[in-house]
Amino acid sequence: MTLTEQLNQDMKEAMKKKDKERLSVIRMVKASLQNESIKLGKDTLSEDEELTILSREVKQRNDSLQEFKSAGRADLVEKLETEINILQEYMPKQLSNDELEAIVQTTIQEVNATSKKDMGLVMGAIMPKVKGKADGSQINRLVQKHLN
Incomplete structure (x- = not known):
């Protein structure tokens, strides 16, 4: 439906x-x-x-x-x-923090990101994967945390 x-x-x-x-x-x-x-x-x-x-x-x-x-x-x-x-109620089930952490870490490795300069590249790769399943600001914080 x-x-x-x-x-x-x-x-x-x-x-x-x-x-x-x-x-x-x-x-x-x-x-x-x-x-x-x-x-x-x-x-x-x-x-x-x-x-x-x-x-x-x-x-x-x-x-x-x-x-x-x-x-x-x-x-x-x-x-x-x-x-x-x-x-x-109409949104897909939201991802847990652990699931988001795993996606962020995997994506960082996939795009070979090493510093905050690669932030846009990582965000661009992650957002289609989690569309509607996570808040963009939450993902942003996680990516920044892992790119330090």
Whole structure:
């Protein structure tokens, strides 16, 4: 089942259960997917493209969450946390720290990276492997740690 099909099915279920928050998030994701397909001039998006959009939505909310926390807006923090939890249901299972460490070390060896100058090369090789399964800033920290 594609992401769009899953979203349609979950949207119907949210309507039946009168779950306004879930319905709102699902509609927003569907709109983002549709906007992207229009922008790319395609009828359907690939799984990779759908995952990119979903990751972008989660990242935007996480960024906003940090801003609202620092501003002391507890009401908005709670709403965003709920939205993030709903979006996470559609994301692939996140990699553990140990799994990420192994991928980072393997990739560093594959590209023969020796210093921080090779950071871009390593990040460019890692990101396609972990797309949607790990946060880019977390990977960045691990790569920096191993390139010291």
